Amino acid sequence: MTVAADLxxxxxTDSDVxxxxxxxxxxxxxxxxSTTDQxxxxxxxxxxxxxxxxxxxxxxxxxxxxxxxxxxxLSIVACDEGPGIPDLELAMQDxxxxxxxxxxxxxxxxxxVDEFALESTVGVGTVVTLKKWLV
Amino acid sequence: xxxxxxxxxxxxxxxxxxxxxxxxxxRLRDELAERVGRHRARGVIIDLTALDVLDSFATRTIRAxxxxxxxxxxxxxxxxxQPDVAFAMVxxxxxxxxxxxxxxxxxxxxxxxxxxx
Numbered sequence: 001m002t003v004a005a006d007l008x009x010x011x012x013t014d015s016d017v018x019x020x021x022x023x024x025x026x027x028x029x030x031x032x033x034s035t036t037d038q039x040x041x042x043x044x045x046x047x048x049x050x051x052x053x054x055x056x057x058x059x060x061x062x063x064x065x066x067x068x069x070x071x072x073x074l075s076i077v078a079c080d081e082g083p084g085i086p087d088l089e090l091a092m093q094d095x096x097x098x099x100x101x102x103x104x105x106x107x108x109x110x111x112x113v114d115e116f117a118l119e120s121t122v123g124v125g126t127v128v129t130l131k132k133w134l135v
Numbered sequence: 136x137x138x139x140x141x142x143x144x145x146x147x148x149x150x151x152x153x154x155x156x157x158x159x160x161x162r163l164r165d166e167l168a169e170r171v172g173r174h175r176a177r178g179v180i181i182d183l184t185a186l187d188v189l190d191s192f193a194t195r196t197i198r199a200x201x202x203x204x205x206x207x208x209x210x211x212x213x214x215x216x217q218p219d220v221a222f223a224m225v226x227x228x229x230x231x232x233x234x235x236x237x238x239x240x241x242x243x244x245x246x247x248x249x250x251x252x
Contacts (some may be wrong), residue, residue: 014157021188022154039187039219043227046190050157094228104191108227 005062005077009049012058017049020061027063028074032134041074041132044112047105048078048128056082056126066131073114073133084122092118138163140170146178146247147171147209148240149200153185160196167200171207178247179204182240184215194229201234210235214243 007027009020021042028038045061052059059080066075085091094107106128110116115131138159141148147170149163167179181197183189189197201211212235216224224230237243 018154018156025187036219036222039223040226042188043190043223046188046192047227050190050192104228108191108229111226111228112223 005064007063009061009063010058011049011052011060011078011080014050014053017046017053020049021045024061024063024074024076027065028132031065031072031074033074033132037132040112041076044109044130044132045076045078047109047112048076048130051105051126051128052078052080052082056080059125071133073131076113076130076132078128078130079125081125084124084126085118085120086122088118088120091120140167142174142176143244145174145176146180146244147174147176148180148182150182150184151186153187155186155193157192157196160193164196164200164203168203168207171204171209176209179209179211180240180243180247181211181213182215182243183213183220184217184239186215186220187217189216189220189224189229191227191229194224194231198231198234201231210247212237212243212246215239 007023009023010016011020024045025038025042028041049061062077064075066073092107094104113130113132117129120126138149138151138155181200197213204211213231214237237246
């Protein structure tokens with residue numbers, strides 16, 4: 001089922017990364033997440049949004065309130081039409097980086113949320129989906 | 136908005152704002168090394184009290200600032216990392232290995248002014 005995003009933040013520059021994580025924190029607070037979880041969500045958004053700026057140049061972050069069998073949560077989708085990731089398994093390895101980074105971006109973001117999905121097609125783009133559930 | 140840097144005796148204090156961008160962090164990194172020489176600073180405090188997110192990029196840049204200050208002869212102390220931020224950094228797998236940290240500005244100043252340092 002496709003749900004329209006509550007909020008779409010276009011990502012192109014480093015200040016958009018800051019804007020996206022602020023919006024994410026606000027929505028997480030509105031859903032009822034603790035400040036600790038708000039920080040985890042904001043940090044995860046910062047990582048995936050920065051990946052867009054560093055590797056794809058531009059893209060967007062979609063923030064959506066989700067509900068699934070009695071639980072409520074937040075879905076964060078980072079999409080871009082960038083070069084794509086040739087080796088997904090390698091990209092998910094701690095310490096691996098093709099750019100000028102620590103290589104914790106994707107594997108790190110995964111540890112901050114409850115659900116994580118990565119889809120990427122070389123020459124088409126990348127979609128990273130993160131979900132955090134309210135406990 | 137540039138990161139404000141205050142001078143207190145021979146200590147420089149850089150206070151990050153909540154919405155600090157990557158470019159501002161990089162500018163601070165580039166300027167601080169020069170300011171350590173200009174002010175003959177012996178210590179640098181990087182105050183992160185206002186920061187609500189410390190991601191991998193910010194951590195790497197703060198680490199670079201601290202190491203650069205050290206190479207210029209000033210000891211760097213990172214202060215004010217908030218509890219939630221610290222927890223998120225651990226989850227993310229980030230650390231500030233080899234860098235002195237202190238609870239807040241007061242503790243950071245006390246560390247740098249300790250006579251036996």
